[in-house]
Amino acid sequence: MSKFKYIVWVGEIDDYYVDFKEAKNDYLEWINKGYDDIKLTDINNNILNESEILSSVLFMLGST
Numbered sequence: 001m002s003k004f005k006y007i008v009w010v011g012e013i014d015d016y017y018v019d020f021k022e023a024k025n026d027y028l029e030w031i032n033k034g035y036d037d038i039k040l041t042d043i044n045n046n047i048l049n050e051s052e053i054l055s056s057v058l059f060m061l062g063s064t
Contacts, residue, residue, distance in 0.1 A: 002043060009039040024053055 004016040006023035010030050017023035027040040040048045 005043050006048075007039075007041045007043065007045070009037075009041065010035055011037045027053065 003018050006017040006020055008015045008017065008023050008026045008030070015026060017026070023040055027038055030038045040053060042048065
């Protein structure tokens, strides 16, 4: 069984992550660099929509 849980896609290039926080940070970093073909999926390729990502950011900001 794979230890990876999340994938950040930049176009057709994929980066794999164990931790959601790292995947989310990479996702946001690519967006900040101006890329627009970015997706954050779980390991089963279910796309996590922006509201799910943003709500996790807000949750993490509130818990720090």
